[in-house]
Amino acid sequence: MLTTWKSWDADKRAIMVARALNLLALVALLGVLTGSLRLQFVVGEQPCPLCLVQRAGMIGLALGPVLNLLWGIKPINYALSILAAFVGGAGSVRQDLLHIADPADPGYGPQVMSFHLYTWALITFAIAVVGCAFLLMWTRTFTANDRGLMAERGPLRALTLAVITWFSIYVIVITVSVIPECGVGMCPDDPANTSGLASGLGLVILLVILVVSGLVGFVLNRRLPEVTS
Amino acid sequence: MMLSMFLVWIVVFALAFFRPRFVPPVALIAMGWTLFLLSAHISDPIPLNF
Numbered sequence: 001m002l003t004t005w006k007s008w009d010a011d012k013r014a015i016m017v018a019r020a021l022n023l024l025a026l027v028a029l030l031g032v033l034t035g036s037l038r039l040q041f042v043v044g045e046q047p048c049p050l051c052l053v054q055r056a057g058m059i060g061l062a063l064g065p066v067l068n069l070l071w072g073i074k075p076i077n078y079a080l081s082i083l084a085a086f087v088g089g090a091g092s093v094r095q096d097l098l099h100i101a102d103p104a105d106p107g108y109g110p111q112v113m114s115f116h117l118y119t120w121a122l123i124t125f126a127i128a129v130v131g132c133a134f135l136l137m138w139t140r141t142f143t144a145n146d147r148g149l150m151a152e153r154g155p156l157r158a159l160t161l162a163v164i165t166w167f168s169i170y171v172i173v174i175t176v177s178v179i180p181e182c183g184v185g186m187c188p189d190d191p192a193n194t195s196g197l198a199s200g201l202g203l204v205i206l207l208v209i210l211v212v213s214g215l216v217g218f219v220l221n222r223r224l225p226e227v228t229s
Numbered sequence: 230m231m232l233s234m235f236l237v238w239i240v241v242f243a244l245a246f247f248r249p250r251f252v253p254p255v256a257l258i259a260m261g262w263t264l265f266l267l268s269a270h271i272s273d274p275i276p277l278n279f
Contacts (some may be wrong), residue, residue, distance in 0.1 A: 030269035049270040056263045059238045062234045063245060063256055071249045091267055097275045122236050171242055186269065187231050198230050 018073050019149070019156065024066040025131065026166050029062050032124055033170050034206070036117060040177065041205075044196030045109050049187040050095040054121040055174055057088015061128050062167055069160045073141045078132040085125040085132075092122035092136040115140035153226050161224075162217025169209050170180035234266050235258070 036055065039045045047055065065079030068074070097120040099107045115123075127164045137142070149157040181191050197205075237259040244252045 039254060049231060050267070052234070053263055053267045054271075056234055057240055057257075059235075059242070060256065060263075063241065063252065066245050067249060067252060068247065074255060076262050080253060083257070083260055087267075090264065094267065094271065094275075101275050107260060168242060171235070171239060175232065175239060178232045178235055181232050184232055189270070189272070203264075 003206055011140065014138070014140045015073065015144050015146045018135065018138065019069060019160075021043075021131075021135065022068045023160060024064045024126065025128070025162060026062055026167065028161070028165060029058055029105065029124075030066075032120070033058055033167075033174075035112065037112065037173065038202060039117070040201040042196050042199055043110070044194040046191040046193055048095075048108060048179055048189065048191065050091045050098075051118065051183075052174075052178065053091035053108075054088045054095075054118060057084055057091060057125060058121070059171055059174075060084025060087060061125070064132065066149075066164055066167070069164075070120070070148050070150050072146040073144075075142060077137050082129050082132045085128045089122060089125040089129075091163050092118050092125060093136075096122060129215075138202075142152070153221060153224075158217045158221035160217070161220045162213045165220075166209060166213035167217040171212065230269070231264055237262055262266055 021101055033055070034046070036051070059083045061081050063084060064077040064079075066079070067077040095108065099105045099116070099118075109117055112120060149160050178187070179186060236254075241252060241256050242261050244255055
């Protein structure tokens with residue numbers, strides 16, 4: 001009896017730590033996307049086609065944590081994130097090589113802490129692959145029979161749904177912002193920059209997104225039933 | 230074209246909520262489409278002998 005209890009407790013602890021790591025990864029991705037959206041809308045630096053591919057890679061990268069948190073931790077979810085990291089990383093590597101091939105090339109767009117955004121994206125994708133590899137080695141999280149937060153109503157589910165809502169809003173914003181820049185055709189290689197929003201307005205919009213995400217997370221947590229996949 | 234890429238990713242995200250079993254195959258299609266668009270935007274070769 002005691003052995004069973006200890007085993008169950010260790011499983012639950014492993015699941016909680018793995019969930020926290022997945023949530024942290026999702027928040028980290030939101031941080032990266034917030035930075036790129038700030039450059040686009042506040043600074044006015046429009047994303048190039050390769051930057052858009054990297055954003056798509058970030059969206060794909062988030063799939064693993066989202067599926068793990070909602071429906072239970074499974075190796076296939078980490079595998080999806082690793083594949084998405086390679087897709088996004090292909091865009092980053094292409095852009096990095098493009099700009100280091102010519103020593104006189106100053107690179108595309110502004111630098112953040114000495115690196116261009118595509119270099120930061122490559123670092124993010126590399127860290128994600130390594131992180132997923134380590135989490136794949138943690139077999140206890142797979143054998144613990146985690147059913148995910150969709151099966152458990154509570155504060156963690158509300159927080160997770162809020163973070164996923166925040167991410168979903170970003171995905172929609174990124175998608176809609178492609179229309180004025182590229183239309184339905186191919187994007188220009190070097191899109192013209194815009195004047196950008198006032199910095200204060202950008203902050204207000206971010207706060208509104210945060211509040212809306214929090215409310216949606218709270219409401220969904222109360223309304224959604226405790227279901228299994 | 231890039232718009233279609235993000236639309237496919239939105240579908241993948243929606244499936245993550247409503248039909249998680251369908252996410253892996255559709256996500257693979259989205260990744261393939263993303264790579265195709267990446268290759269479509271590669272207009273000049275990079276000299277890798279630097």
